[in-house]
Amino acid sequence: MREFDFYSPTSVPEALELLRKYKDSNAIVAGGTDIVIELNERKHTPKVVIDIKRLKELEYIRFEDGLVKIGALTSHAAIAADPRIAERTRVLHTACAEVGSPQIRNLGTIGGNLSTASVAGDGVAAMVTLDASVVLRSKDGERTMKLVDFLNGEGYDKRNALQSDELMTEVFFTEPDAHTATAFYKLAKRKSLAISVIGGGMRCSVDDAGVVTAISLRGGCLGRYPLQFKAAEEHVLGKKLSLELLRETLPMMHDLVLDLNRNRPWSVFYKKESVQGVFNKLFVDILAQLNMEVGA
Amino acid sequence: MNKIKITCTVNGEAVCREVYPNQRLLDFLREELGLTSVKEGCGEGECGACTVIFNGEPVTSCCMLAGQAEGADIVTLEGLSKNGEMDKIQKAFIEVGAVQCGFCTPGMVLTAKALLDKNPHPTMDEIKLAMSGNLCRCTGYAKIHQAVAKAAAE
Numbered sequence: 001m002r003e004f005d006f007y008s009p010t011s012v013p014e015a016l017e018l019l020r021k022y023k024d025s026n027a028i029v030a031g032g033t034d035i036v037i038e039l040n041e042r043k044h045t046p047k048v049v050i051d052i053k054r055l056k057e058l059e060y061i062r063f064e065d066g067l068v069k070i071g072a073l074t075s076h077a078a079i080a081a082d083p084r085i086a087e088r089t090r091v092l093h094t095a096c097a098e099v100g101s102p103q104i105r106n107l108g109t110i111g112g113n114l115s116t117a118s119v120a121g122d123g124v125a126a127m128v129t130l131d132a133s134v135v136l137r138s139k140d141g142e143r144t145m146k147l148v149d150f151l152n153g154e155g156y157d158k159r160n161a162l163q164s165d166e167l168m169t170e171v172f173f174t175e176p177d178a179h180t181a182t183a184f185y186k187l188a189k190r191k192s193l194a195i196s197v198i199g200g201g202m203r204c205s206v207d208d209a210g211v212v213t214a215i216s217l218r219g220g221c222l223g224r225y226p227l228q229f230k231a232a233e234e235h236v237l238g239k240k241l242s243l244e245l246l247r248e249t250l251p252m253m254h255d256l257v258l259d260l261n262r263n264r265p266w267s268v269f270y271k272k273e274s275v276q277g278v279f280n281k282l283f284v285d286i287l288a289q290l291n292m293e294v295g296a
Numbered sequence: 297m298n299k300i301k302i303t304c305t306v307n308g309e310a311v312c313r314e315v316y317p318n319q320r321l322l323d324f325l326r327e328e329l330g331l332t333s334v335k336e337g338c339g340e341g342e343c344g345a346c347t348v349i350f351n352g353e354p355v356t357s358c359c360m361l362a363g364q365a366e367g368a369d370i371v372t373l374e375g376l377s378k379n380g381e382m383d384k385i386q387k388a389f390i391e392v393g394a395v396q397c398g399f400c401t402p403g404m405v406l407t408a409k410a411l412l413d414k415n416p417h418p419t420m421d422e423i424k425l426a427m428s429g430n431l432c433r434c435t436g437y438a439k440i441h442q443a444v445a446k447a448a449a450e
């Protein structure tokens with residue numbers, strides 16, 4: 001590891017002050033599961049490291065005004081263990097419960113997952129499926145933006161919208177209601193510690209007649225950001241939900257994957273097959289959840 | 297580079313050290329405190345050999361910075377035996393034959409300890425899930441899982 005000065009603020013204002021002061025060359029460390037390895041391998045050589053693990057005020061899960069608000073420092077283990085998230089927001093529960101290993105879930109935070117913005121980020125795929133928003137704070141104040149805009153943002157290191165003196169403090173999304181089902185399915189090379197090959201996320205709302213009123217179909221690892229299967233979503237929206245209807249979208253998904261991987265023909269076959277496998281599982285899961293809810 | 301002061305509890309004893317911050321928790325425990333039961337396998341969070349119990353939870357110490365130990369309560373394998381007598385998990389590993397080269401064993405035992413402290417009577421599935429972040433190249437996992445179950449039954 002290169003030399004650096006180390007700070008461990010205990011309040012958000014103190015952290016923001018430090019970030020501003022060392023704006024030119026800093027690295028934030030939360031759980032450390034991504035960044036400590038980079039520091040150790042000297043892939044990253046900041047002059048100052050700011051450990052935010054002691055900002056306990058950013059560790060929370062709140063249910064307010066129909067929203068689920070999660071502090072950036074909340075661990076994957078804490079999210080996976082929350083009973084209300086397990087019951088109502090299965091896409092997030094499953095994604096967090098399957099990150100890495102128990103040790104990595106204890107350390108790794110949702111804010112770190114979204115800030116790393118890795119193509120294989122399971123938290124990213126789940127949160128995009130939920131159309132989440134993130135809150136960023138600096139000494140100058142706070143800004144809120146959609147996660148997809150954050151991911152496409154042109155921040156200081158081009159990974160996302162973060163400026164070098166900004167801290168992500170929260171991610172929030174509308175809590176799925178009784179007419180909405182969500183699911184996540186990850187296809188990975190190994191059972192544990194597996195970085196996703198494809199992480200599929202699905203959210204679907206229906207009205208009393210079973211007609212689809214909202215739908216989100218996302219695939220992690222297929223592109224730079226969780227891929228939106230737009231044609232498939234449009235095909236389903238406004239129609240009566242059934243397994244047949246959902247399966248009609250598979251060729252549309254194939255086409256998109258094919259299109260995006262034109263330059264990497266070797267990966268097309270397995271990605272195509274995996275997309276089909278992953279989404280078939282999601283369709284069955286979602287229908288089972290909705291039948292229970294809608295039928296009751 | 298300025299030194300930092302780390303005050304924490306390690307294996308039940310108060311520790312206070314002034315160190316350079318550019319080291320991992322793993323390095324701090326091994327090099328500064330001489331706790332060499334903490335092993336470095338992959339150095340990338342994959343193998344679990346560097347597992348320690350940090351505020352009650354198993355974590356991989358290669359993914360943490362030394363400075364993050366400030367105020368924490370840390371347990372390594374050295375902290376398990378009491379008055380020269382091994383912990384029941386250590387005994388079970390020996391009795392079942394869950395140790396071959398032994399490199400993964402400290403991490404395995406600590407992960408099992410963190411599990412049993414929270415859930416004294418886990419099912420086999422709970423044992424397998426809890427131990428899934430610790431890799432072993434020699435023994436195979438059946439004996440390791442059996443050893444944890446044996447310790448839980450005592």
Ligand SMILES: Cc1cc2nc3c(=O)[nH]c(=O)nc-3n(C[C@H](O)[C@H](O)[C@H](O)COP(=O)(O)OP(=O)(O)OC[C@H]3O[C@@H](n4cnc5c(N)ncnc54)[C@H](O)[C@@H]3O)c2cc1C
Nearest residue numbers: 030031032033034035100108109112113115121122168341
């Ligand atoms: C063995 C192993 C397996 C893994 N498996 C998975 C997996 O299955 N799925 C998956 O999605 N990920 C996986 N990961 C990646 C990683 O664990 C997660 O992305 C984790 O959520 C990162 O969070 P962290 O708190 O550890 O981030 P850190 O490493 O602390 O930080 C990551 C980055 O985000 C920045 N950052 C962190 N918090 C904030 C904040 N609040 N505001 C602004 N910037 C911030 C840091 O500066 C850094 O650049 C794995 C990692 C390892 C080592």
Ligand code: FES
Nearest residue numbers: 337338339344358
């Ligand atoms: S050395 Fe830390 S997990 Fe392998």
Ligand code: FES
Nearest residue numbers: 397400432433434
């Ligand atoms: S006993 Fe050799 S790695 Fe487990």
